[in-house]
């Protein structure tokens with residue numbers, strides 16, 4: 036990338052984002068986590084642009100209705116993977132979250148209704164369905180499944196996900212062991228129920244019936260296992276954490292990094308965003324600005340102490356928000372400096 040974008044920063048970057056990419060030629064799934072507003076969507080966009088410029092066929096996908104890709108790219112990429120104008124090799128896809136969640140609800144509704152009928156439970160199917168679907172965890176898991184679908188379709192070299200629920204990915208992957216136990220228990224009790232039914236009835240009809248809920252659970256378990264294998268492979272997957280030189284965003288990613296290490300999910304590194312270059316600030320600048328610069332310098336030291344060799348890039352605070360392909364290219368030049 037061009038050298039004009041090299042930023043003088045008060046910390047040592049032992050391995051840059053670009054060097055990390057060079058060392059991980061098989062990288063396919065890239066994520067950005069961090070506190071709200073720190074620039075996750077922007078970094079996902081910039082990384083996608085940078086990876087496309089390196090020659091990979093890249094899909095930038097978002098399941099996050101806040102600050103949509105359509106508005107960041109200034110191009111309509113809603114509802115289906117769409118080539119991004121001005122960036123060869125790059126497609127962007129803003130997933131219709133409402134539609135995804137509605138379809139997932141319909142799906143589970145059918146399965147639960149079937150199950151209740153089978154189990155001879157009378158009445159309030161709606162209550163069960165509501166309990167299963169009217170919570171944020173259900174919506175998050177529907178979005179997660181959507182992401183897994185994209186991954187399994189395997190149509191691009193690299194996928195950059197702008198997903199809000201980083202914590203959820205961790206939870207879903209972490210729970211797969213628990214899930215296996217649960218499914219096995221389900222299978223056991225289903226078998227027992229079938230045997231009982233067979234003993235009580237003269238006909239063997241019911242015994243042969245298929246059980247769509249159980250089928251679904253087994254398939255889901257298998258999908259989670261496959262996803263887990265991909266998303267815990269440090270050659271294929273990297274989660275990057277975005278912070279600002281400020282206390283709260285630092286505290287948030289510190290926690291994330293600990294969780295991710297615990298769960299064996301590969302941490303790619305840390306990106307510092309919205310850095311104010313002291314050299315760019317005149318000495319007679321407003322006291323407010325000079326204070327901010329000084330504060331950032333202190334937190335840069337803290338970032339170096341806490342994350343040291345994990346820091347991959349520092350991106351400056353631009354004079355405007357990051358909107359449109361040209362601004363994303365500018366950001367990419369810093370991220371991949």
Ligand SMILES: Nc1ncnc2c1ncn2[C@@H]1O[C@H](COP(=O)(O)OP(=O)(O)O)[C@@H](O)[C@H]1O
Pocket residue numbers: 069070071072073074075076077078102308309310350351352353354355356357358
């Ligand atoms: N380096 C930067 N310079 C200027 N504005 C930025 C920078 N990074 C992000 N922004 C702006 O900050 C806002 C929040 O960024 P966004 O990527 O939506 O954060 P997140 O996805 O983490 O919530 C957006 O308006 C974005 O354009």
Ligand SMILES: [Mg+2]
Pocket residue numbers: 075076077099101102197
């Ligand atoms: Mg965002």
